[in-house]
Amino acid sequence: MYSDPRLRALFDPVSVAVVGASRRKRKLGHVITANLLRSGYKGKIYPVNPEGGEILDLQAYPSISDLPASPDLGIIVLPRDKVLGAMRELADMRTGAAIIISAGFRETGRDGYELEQEIAEFAQRRNMVLLGPNSLGMINARVGLNATIAQAKPRDGSIAFFSQSGALCAAILDWADGEDIGFSKFFSLGNKAGLSEANVLDALTDDPDTKVVIGYLESVDNGQEFLNKARMLSDKKPVIMIKAGTTQAGARATSSHTGSLAGSFQACRAAFRQSGVIQVDDLESLFNLARAFAAQPLPQGPNLAVVTNSGGPGILAADACEESGLHLMRPSPETLEELKQVLPPFAAIYNPIDILGDAPAERYRATLEAVARDEGVNAVLVLLTPTASAEIEATAQAIIDVSKESDKPFFACFMGEERIAPGRDMLLKAGIPSYGYPEAAIRAIQAMHAHFRWLHRPIPVEVCFRRDMGKAGQIIRNALRIGATELSLAQSLEVAQAYELPVPETRLVRTSDQAVRAARKIGYPVALKIASPNLSHRSEVNGVALNIETPQDLRKAWASITMRAQCRRPDAYISGCLLQAMGPIKAREVIIGFRQDPQFGPLMHFSLASPSAEILGDVAYRLAPLTLQEAQGIMREIKSYPLLRGVRGEAPANVGAVEDIILSMSQMAVDFPEIREAELNPVLVDEKDALVTDLRLTIG
Structure with a gap:
């Protein structure tokens, strides 16, 4: 055992x-x-x-x-x-x-x-x-x-x-x-x-x-x-x-x-x-x-039938279903015909099925028998409010009897306290979960259906990308040897290239003349970024200039960026600037990264590169190593994912290219625990490709 x-x-x-x-x-x-x-x-x-x-x-x-x-x-x-x-x-x-x-x-x-x-x-x-x-x-x-x-x-x-x-x-x-x-x-x-x-x-x-x-x-x-x-x-x-x-x-x-x-x-x-x-x-x-879970079988699908003697609780159940991902399915034509035969003319039969406030136990029984026979129904929720006509214990017995003849899970929500207590106790002893409010019942049904989906999930697809671990390891070891806690952008880009991440052509330039010569070879437009091992975030010195299209503008940008950095951070060592080819102009920006959690190891994160993502917490997390399904899931989990799929006539972004970057970073996180934190910010993605334009690697 x-x-x-x-x-x-x-x-x-x-x-x-x-x-x-x-x-x-x-x-x-x-x-x-x-x-x-x-x-x-x-x-x-x-x-x-x-x-x-x-x-x-x-x-x-x-x-x-x-x-x-x-x-x-x-x-x-x-x-x-x-x-x-x-x-x-x-x-x-x-x-x-x-x-x-x-x-x-x-x-x-x-x-x-x-x-x-x-x-x-x-x-x-x-x-x-x-x-x-x-x-x-x-x-x-x-x-x-x-x-x-x-x-x-x-x-x-x-x-x-x-x-x-x-x-x-x-x-x-x-x-x-x-x-x-x-x-x-x-x-x-x-x-x-x-x-x-x-x-x-x-x-x-x-x-x-x-x-x-x-x-x-x-x-x-x-x-x-x-x-x-x-x-x-x-x-x-x-x-x-x-x-x-x-x-x-x-x-x-x-x-x-x-x-x-x-x-x-x-x-x-x-x-x-x-x-x-x-x-x-x-x-x-x-x-x-x-x-x-202990008492009922798992729902085989998301389709829920709600039977109630009151419209209000039925509406609450419908709202909770909408939020949970469950589906209030329309009964089959055969079930609708049967319900018309057993319910009063004013009853609502299209789910939630409102059998009216004067419903006796036998009306519940006849309705539940019809619903339980419907092949499209995966689970049944019975709501009861203690109206003057309600037969509490007899209704509980009807639910128990019908559930015994069905292979579908049954749940109850007897709302109230003193009057419904005997019926609720009968249900619990018979193994039928009974809740005080519809929302709690819906949460239980949704969790059981989620577990059913987990048991029937696709076989995970593991992906391993080609990388040069020797080259990346040498860069990291050299930096650790001299006591560095963060790689320079140039070193980080070399590590990225070792993992075949898509990075723009980049040159470290130490003078404005070098910048002009390098831009001539790279081709305009270009981006210029301050290079310093002491500046984790270039935004603190406004150290980035984008879409530079002429040598004159490049010289002006050089002077402006380096002067601001020296004035705002006189303690920082300025090694020059990084000159990069510009990425696509109309691309959407995302952030991909990881940090080493002390208990679980590398924790990946994904979000759009926008202040709202950080402020509103629209960030998704997964533990590395990621499977292909998990890389897809971390993207689709954020609320702003539809922006990547394209809105208002925009072409959809190449999410497959982003998935490749996520999986490469997952591999890097597992390969090198010495990388304590890593962040690609931003990754530019359009309908054709994705490009890593900036990254930060903290080591230790």
């Missing part, structure tokens, strides 16, 4: 030692021992307490070495400074796994961090599986193992949950108990000195007890490993996650909470997208989706 056989000692132990067990009810060592007994765990439980005696009618042992047999799993609830000693004793007993509940490690500062590192290295050296420290514990409902310090009694279910936050785990267990949600596995990762989220995803990939995996993330330690494991898991079952630490305040809170870096939100979102993970923004959505 487990890809790593050592995990059996953690997930399915034959015996458990509670190191730090206590007779006092409020002590964590007592809570864990009581939870193991209350959850029905059938294995041996060995409380370890210096006083020996009995704890909860179990024989207690003064030390680990006094145990009558080697435990598979050791749960450590001791002061921080005693944890490493307990780990050594467990290792000497050949214990396979340990859960460290104790806190006070990397989240507290340097001393705690160093002790945690020592424990992690010891566990690795002795081949022990480690969960924590600073963990709430874990649950395996199949074997009745509740090795947590939470007070709630977990229910058996098909949803696996993991989180870095132990307190959040405790709250969710309590909430899930009230909502009748069960779990197959439940992990509190804590500081992740041993098991990480990638290990958990790997373990759950072939877990037969788990249908849906959900998680709360604060940080990711090994982004590429996470990406690979998440992709493998999402190819078999849905993975839904919420990412915390997406603001500066949240990132600071994350660091103080678990001692981890929150990392780039854009990189994490790109990782989710590229691995098939469904990202949500709040805990309510996390469990709304989990419940839907």
Whole structure:
């Protein structure tokens, strides 16, 4: 079952030692021992307490070495400074796994961090599986193992949950108990000195007890490993996650909470997208989706039928569908004819299907039977408002009965609270997700359809362009050798040429006379750009002149540019100017680049070269290396993409040429991690070709 056989000692132990067990009810060592007994765990439980005696009618042992047999799993609830000693004793007993509940490690500062590192290295050296420290514990409902310090009694279910936050785990267990949600596995990762989220995803990939995996993330330690494991898991079952630490305040809170870096939100979102993970923004959505995925089949297409007894909620559902990409399809002629037979004359039958406010349960039943038979319908959403005529429980039963006879997913939205509660509870117990508002239901349906599309996506096409890595590497190494943190434009253009990027003919000129001679060979019109290793952005000195058409204008531009640069940045070394052939005049401008994310590696970005892209955030991101489909997707994701396709009679830009540049930059980002940031700004693209006119490479 487990890809790593050592995990059996953690997930399915034959015996458990509670190191730090206590007779006092409020002590964590007592809570864990009581939870193991209350959850029905059938294995041996060995409380370890210096006083020996009995704890909860179990024989207690003064030390680990006094145990009558080697435990598979050791749960450590001791002061921080005693944890490493307990780990050594467990290792000497050949214990396979340990859960460290104790806190006070990397989240507290340097001393705690160093002790945690020592424990992690010891566990690795002795081949022990480690969960924590600073963990709430874990649950395996199949074997009745509740090795947590939470007070709630977990229910058996098909949803696996993991989180870095132990307190959040405790709250969710309590909430899930009230909502009748069960779990197959439940992990509190804590500081992740041993098991990480990638290990958990790997373990759950072939877990037969788990249908849906959900998680709360604060940080990711090994982004590429996470990406690979998440992709493998999402190819078999849905993975839904919420990412915390997406603001500066949240990132600071994350660091103080678990001692981890929150990392780039854009990189994490790109990782989710590229691995098939469904990202949500709040805990309510996390469990709304989990419940839907666990109970209903996936919609085989985007066509949704909405049946309602009120026009207003139907309109809200229609608006939400429009925004989500779902389609309110027109019923087939046969379905329309059948609806005319069972509905009053004033009913709306064209979807949303409004069966009117006086609709009894049998009218719902007849309508749903007709809709469920329509081959064009992929999913059904039933809306009910508690009118005076509404038969709440009978309508819920009608939905349950019709859904059992159909292979299509059914969803409900019973709006209200007190009157609809019995019907809502009936639906949830029957496995039909029920929501308080249409928008939440639509989001769940859209996520399920998106997962269906992920499972049926085309085979990725990997593209590798020819490049001269030796030439590019020599330029970068030479610059690093002299302590440079950024390549000059001339050096950057050489790297671009090594990757066969389309760049205009460029000359470094040190005098106006050299500029005139070079322009004569290149051909007018030309562009002139200030060249300085100290100027990251030429705009700060207004150091660019375009469309220069005569030698006289070129000399004037030279004098003007160099004088402005010397006046505004007297500290900057001016090595001359770069003279370039002008690109196409009517081209559209785009920006392509990447930066090295500390957790996920090279993060590509794409946008139009306009202030609105930066101000409004119209930028798309993907993690390198990119497939052909991902290069196409990063372009089409921005809201301004239609401008590249041509508007108001403009010819469409050659997006294929831009895709080639994106893929070449993706390859460069993977080839040379020493390039910390790269940006092509702008890339000029018209209907014929694309041209890289300026680029910046930061190294380190």
